[in-house]
Amino acid sequence: MSDESVWSRDEVESPCVRVCVVHPEARICTGCLRSIDEITRWSRLSTDERRAIMAALPDRADLLKKRRGGRAARLARG
Numbered sequence: 001m002s003d004e005s006v007w008s009r010d011e012v013e014s015p016c017v018r019v020c021v022v023h024p025e026a027r028i029c030t031g032c033l034r035s036i037d038e039i040t041r042w043s044r045l046s047t048d049e050r051r052a053i054m055a056a057l058p059d060r061a062d063l064l065k066k067r068r069g070g071r072a073a074r075l076a077r078g
Helices: 003-007 036-044 047-064 070-077
Strands: none
Touching: none
């Protein structure tokens, strides 16, 4: 067994991009688009569970593009 085989793993890599900010309304990380629960459980998830999450991530980007109303919405609430 070579030294390289020790470090190569057959698993889905994390989508983390080290921009860890949770969107206050969408409740997903703005960097990787995972929920807090998904991030917390990632190391314990099966390969199939990770692949399912990875497949769902592109559709979540739209959740972060919704405008929250800006100044006009804040004034209307207050």
